[in-house]
Amino acid sequence: MATQSSRSAAxxxxxxxxxxxxxxxxxxxxxTLILSFKRFLPLRGDRIGExxxxxxxxxxxxxxGFPTLDWVGFQNFSAFASSGAFTDAxxxxxxxxxxxxxxxxxxxxxxxxxxxxxxxxQGVVRILVIAPFFVMPTVSALxxxxxxxxPTNGLFAHLWRAFGADPxxxxxxxxxxSLILIISWQxxxxxxxxxxxxFQSLDSExxxxxEMDGAGPLAxxxxxxxxxxxxxxxIVILIQTIFLLAVFAEIFVTTGxxxxxxxxxxxxxxxxxxxxxxxxxxxGGVYAIILANIVAIFLMRIVGKNLDR
Amino acid sequence: xxxxxxTPRKALNTAIAWTIxxxxxxxxxxxVLTSFKTEAEAIANPPVFLFFDWTLENYGVVQxxxxxxxxxxxxxxxxxxxxxxxxxxxVPAAWSMAFVPSRRTKDILLWMxxxxxxxxxxxxxxxxxxxxxxxxxxxxxxxxxxxxxxxxPIIVWMLYxxxxxxxxxxxxxxxxxxxxxxxELLYVLTPMAVPGIxxxxxxxxxxxxNEAFWTLNLTxxxxxxxxxxxxxxxxxxxxxxxxxxxxxxxAIAPILILGWFxxxxxxxxxxxxxxx
Numbered sequence: 001m002a003t004q005s006s007r008s009a010a011x012x013x014x015x016x017x018x019x020x021x022x023x024x025x026x027x028x029x030x031x032t033l034i035l036s037f038k039r040f041l042p043l044r045g046d047r048i049g050e051x052x053x054x055x056x057x058x059x060x061x062x063x064x065g066f067p068t069l070d071w072v073g074f075q076n077f078s079a080f081a082s083s084g085a086f087t088d089a090x091x092x093x094x095x096x097x098x099x100x101x102x103x104x105x106x107x108x109x110x111x112x113x114x115x116x117x118x119x120x121x122q123g124v125v126r127i128l129v130i131a132p133f134f135v136m137p138t139v140s141a142l143x144x145x146x147x148x149x150x151p152t153n154g155l156f157a158h159l160w161r162a163f164g165a166d167p168x169x170x171x172x173x174x175x176x177x178s179l180i181l182i183i184s185w186q187x188x189x190x191x192x193x194x195x196x197x198x199f200q201s202l203d204s205e206x207x208x209x210x211e212m213d214g215a216g217p218l219a220x221x222x223x224x225x226x227x228x229x230x231x232x233x234x235i236v237i238l239i240q241t242i243f244l245l246a247v248f249a250e251i252f253v254t255t256g257x258x259x260x261x262x263x264x265x266x267x268x269x270x271x272x273x274x275x276x277x278x279x280x281x282x283x284g285g286v287y288a289i290i291l292a293n294i295v296a297i298f299l300m301r302i303v304g305k306n307l308d309r
Numbered sequence: 310x311x312x313x314x315x316t317p318r319k320a321l322n323t324a325i326a327w328t329i330x331x332x333x334x335x336x337x338x339x340x341v342l343t344s345f346k347t348e349a350e351a352i353a354n355p356p357v358f359l360f361f362d363w364t365l366e367n368y369g370v371v372q373x374x375x376x377x378x379x380x381x382x383x384x385x386x387x388x389x390x391x392x393x394x395x396x397x398x399x400v401p402a403a404w405s406m407a408f409v410p411s412r413r414t415k416d417i418l419l420w421m422x423x424x425x426x427x428x429x430x431x432x433x434x435x436x437x438x439x440x441x442x443x444x445x446x447x448x449x450x451x452x453x454x455x456x457x458x459x460x461x462p463i464i465v466w467m468l469y470x471x472x473x474x475x476x477x478x479x480x481x482x483x484x485x486x487x488x489x490x491x492x493e494l495l496y497v498l499t500p501m502a503v504p505g506i507x508x509x510x511x512x513x514x515x516x517x518x519n520e521a522f523w524t525l526n527l528t529x530x531x532x533x534x535x536x537x538x539x540x541x542x543x544x545x546x547x548x549x550x551x552x553x554x555x556x557x558x559x560a561i562a563p564i565l566i567l568g569w570f571x572x573x574x575x576x577x578x579x580x581x582x583x584x585x
Contacts, residue, residue, distance in 0.1 A: 139560055147336075
């Protein structure tokens with residue numbers, strides 16, 4: 001049904017979305033890339049062009065590669081990567097991403113299996129389990145930080161005292177555990193929901209046949225259910241990784257990056273907006289983009305395969 | 310894979326599932342309950358669960374002290390505006406990709422998805438700088454545009470997976486029966502596309518409402534939405550649990566309700582059609 005005229009109409013209909021996303025991708029990316037090779041410390045008087053210029057002058061500066069800023073080659077990249085903060089941030093990021101992934105995938109599978117069983121009020125339970133995903137990140141972080149983890153008035157402190165134990169100062173004594181707990185609470189529902197959807201498409205006849213052939217519950221889980229879930233699990237891992245690498249608000253309102261909870265995202269944020277070392281922060285940004293792209297390639301492959309169906 | 314089971318087994322399932330479900334939901338429940346307590350009751354030890362003097366006082370205080378309505382209005386404008394704008398731009402694109410696919414359609418879709426993978430912090434300064442240069446820092450219309458661009462790939466993808474399920478033969482049949490392009494769009498396509506568009510709208514409104522990177526970094530006073538309003542409670546000031554709870558409840562209640570309607574679409578929308 002695709003005629004020549006409908007093809008050109010299709011192109012016109014696609015044009016706005018494609019054009020906008022192209023601009024959205026290329027302009028900020030090129031700016032980050034240019035600035036990562038520059039020395040740019042606004043607090044020490046470095047300026048892009050003259051103060052009070054219009055947007056036209058800014059565009060001119062942009063096209064000519066910001067001539068007022070000194071070109072420093074790869075200095076920002078080596079400085080960012082060789083600082084101790086970078087190594088710590090990478091480790092922190094990996095621990096948070098890995099911890100939340102482990103919790104949400106393992107408990108997600110168990111919870112999805114449970115929710116898939118026959119029971120009364122299944123719909124209500126599902127709603128209860130999914131709810132945390134809809135809570136805005138600043139709310140969930142602050143509710144956990146104050147009402148549960150506060151060392152004097154939090155519920156955990158009350159609970160600990162009830163058993164005669166000293167309350168734990170969660171966010172400074174076990175900061176990583178606390179953050180993983182908060183973030184897992186937000187992402188476990190997502191994993192559960194997707195794995196439950198996958199479980200529901202599992203053929204029950206296959207399971208019954210295996211049962212009749214003498215396969216026990218463990219064998220049925222490992223040889224039938226788990227292989228069936230493998231694609232859903234992969235997708236949960238990849239999508240969550242992309243979101244978890246970018247976790248920001250949860251750290252912003254709880255520890256503010258203190259107590260060894262500074263992730264790569266948070267480190268770059270601090271370099272750029274707090275200490276205003278734009279060149280260094282931009283180099284960090286380039287590293288973050290490369291890291292996210294490695295994950296993205298795998299995700300795109302799976303999603304792409306699905307398109308060919 | 311639900312199978313017939315005995316009643317005791319079903320009762321056991323029910324008991325375990327409800328316990329875990331309530332445990333996961335508990336922080337939300339506790340927040341809502343605490344919002345109706347006085348500050349003293351909010352920190353009482355042992356904690357009071359249901360039997361306290363229910364009061365609406367906190368809601369009044371939050372509105373009075375921080376002008377809650379302004380933050381709410383900013384959230385509505387930013388989330389609603391970005392979603393509607395995104396749909397307007399995405400519907401033609403997704404429509405043409407679903408009904409007039411070309412060799413490059415798949416590449417374009419995957420490329421759009423890849424822009425979504427760009428870590429926000431990697432382009433934080435450029436966007437910040439552009440906002441300053443254009444004079445739109447702390448401007449809610451700038452956030453409408455930015456959140457629209459962030460969610461545009463998801464909107465296009467969701468609409469595409471919905472539109473692709475509309476059989477093309479129906480359009481041909483309508484054409485054979487003498488329907489004009491206008492009739493085709495109005496009477497054939499629109500009724501079939503509306504449910505897909507509605508769920509796309511819903512999910513993206515939720516995502517935009519909860520977005521907390523750009524809304525925290527690009528606003529200060531005028532354009533600050535509820536995410537930023539709640540973040541302002543991160544430095545405690547005396548007794549404030551009940552007020553924090555009231556503010557939190559108001560920020561999440563509308564979205565929880567919308568979210569419950571959209572749980573089915575959530576899977577499709579966030580896995581880009583890869584899990585259904």
